[in-house]
Amino acid sequence: MEEKVMSIVKCPKCGREVSDSAEACTNCGYGIKEHFEEIKCKQDEERHAILEKAKEEERLKRIKEKQKESEATIAKLQANIKEGKKIAIPLLIWSVFWTIILAVSILYDFNGLIIVFSAICGIIGWFIFCLNWASTNDLVKDVELAQKNSDEYESEKIRRAETAYKAAQINEARRKEEESLKHPKCPLCGSTNTQVISTLNRAVSIGAVGLASSKIGKQYECKKCRHKW
Ligand SMILES: [Zn+2]
Numbered sequence: 001m002e003e004k005v006m007s008i009v010k011c012p013k014c015g016r017e018v019s020d021s022a023e024a025c026t027n028c029g030y031g032i033k034e035h036f037e038e039i040k041c042k043q044d045e046e047r048h049a050i051l052e053k054a055k056e057e058e059r060l061k062r063i064k065e066k067q068k069e070s071e072a073t074i075a076k077l078q079a080n081i082k083e084g085k086k087i088a089i090p091l092l093i094w095s096v097f098w099t100i101i102l103a104v105s106i107l108y109d110f111n112g113l114i115i116v117f118s119a120i121c122g123i124i125g126w127f128i129f130c131l132n133w134a135s136t137n138d139l140v141k142d143v144e145l146a147q148k149n150s151d152e153y154e155s156e157k158i159r160r161a162e163t164a165y166k167a168a169q170i171n172e173a174r175r176k177e178e179e180s181l182k183h184p185k186c187p188l189c190g191s192t193n194t195q196v197i198s199t200l201n202r203a204v205s206i207g208a209v210g211l212a213s214s215k216i217g218k219q220y221e222c223k224k225c226r227h228k229w
C-alpha cells in the first residue's frame, strides 16, 4: 500500500505554511491540492516523454543496426556472385575447348586415348560450370530477396536451416530404428550386442543338429549371454 507522505509547503500565492495535501490554503483559499497535483502531473508527463524518446531512439538504433547487417549480408552475397561470375568464363572456355577437341578427335578418328581424355575433361568442365551457374543463380535470388525484404530473407535462412535440421533428425531416427531392428535389446541380459539369426544360419544349424537346434523358431541371438528368442 502506498503511504501518503504529507509535508509542509509554502502556499504559492500567499507564502503561508500549509500542508501540501490540503484542498485549499487556509489563509487565501488558493487551491493547494490542485496546484501540486498539476505539478505532479506535469512531472509524470515529462518522465513519460523522456521514456518515449529513449524508446524511439532505441528503435531507430535497432533499425540502423539491422540495415547495416543486411547491407553487410548483401555485400557478402554480391562478393560471392562476383567470384562465381569470374570463374564462369574460364570454365566455359575450358569446357568448350575440350568439347571441340572431342568432336575433332572423333571426326578425324584420332587415337582413342585422346577421345577418352578430352571427353573426361569436357564432362568435368561442364559439370563444374553447371554447378557454379546454379549456385550463382541461387545467390542472385538471395540478394534480390535480401534487398526487397531483409526480414523475409533472414526468416528464409532460418527456414532453410530448420528444414536441414529436421531432415538430419529424421535420418538419425531412421538410422536408430534400423539399428534397433538389427540389434534389439536382449530380454535376458539387456545387452544390445545381438544379431538376427539369418535363414541360412538357421538352416545350417538345423541341418547339423536336426530339430534339436535351439535356433528353431528364434529370430535373434544375444552374443553376450547366447540367449535366443
Ligand atoms: Zn495562501
Ligand SMILES: [Zn+2]
Pocket: 186, 187, 188, 189, 190, 191, 222, 223, 224, 225, 226, 227
Ligand atoms: Zn543376453
